[in-house]
Amino acid sequence: ILTSGVMDEVVVNGETVLQGAPLTIRAFESTLGKPGAWLVAISLALFAFSTILGWEYYGEKALEYLTRSTSAAMFYRVVFSIIAFVGCISAFEIAWDIADILNALMIVPNAICMILLVGPLYKDMIDYEKKVKKSN
Structure with a gap:
């Protein structure tokens, strides 16, 4: 152009x-x-x-x-x-x-799901960090 x-x-x-x-x-x-x-x-x-x-x-x-x-x-x-x-x-x-x-x-349902998944994500993150510390 x-x-x-x-x-x-x-x-x-x-x-x-x-x-x-x-x-x-x-x-x-x-x-x-x-x-x-x-x-x-x-x-x-x-x-x-x-x-x-x-x-x-x-x-x-x-x-x-x-x-x-x-x-x-x-x-x-x-x-x-x-x-x-x-x-x-x-x-x-x-x-x-x-x-x-x-x-x-479309942000609304995605934001709701993200808020609801904070707890399980935090739990999985803690479990993962424990596994990494055990393997070292």
Whole structure:
């Protein structure tokens, strides 16, 4: 992006007019022509699609593990599809804000588990230190 000279074209009054994917497409297009723009656009679409499929599968398998049932999978697929559709038609910033909030909420169960495991971890650490002292 920097070496293609595109940054000089898209900065107006100190503000970047193009950002993200459009900026990358413009940079590739300036160097490789239309095939460069198509390369980035197709790569981006394939990456986005495979990411959606990967997260759906990951979430489905996690739900199956937590519920010990495969019947919840269809419900999850429907909810995931609705959320993915809403994410596609909503404003870019709103979709990212919601994704950031949901990712941050994953801290809660992890923090609870870490707090609950402090006692057993401390006990195991003491046992390990005793074994090391005995072997020396």
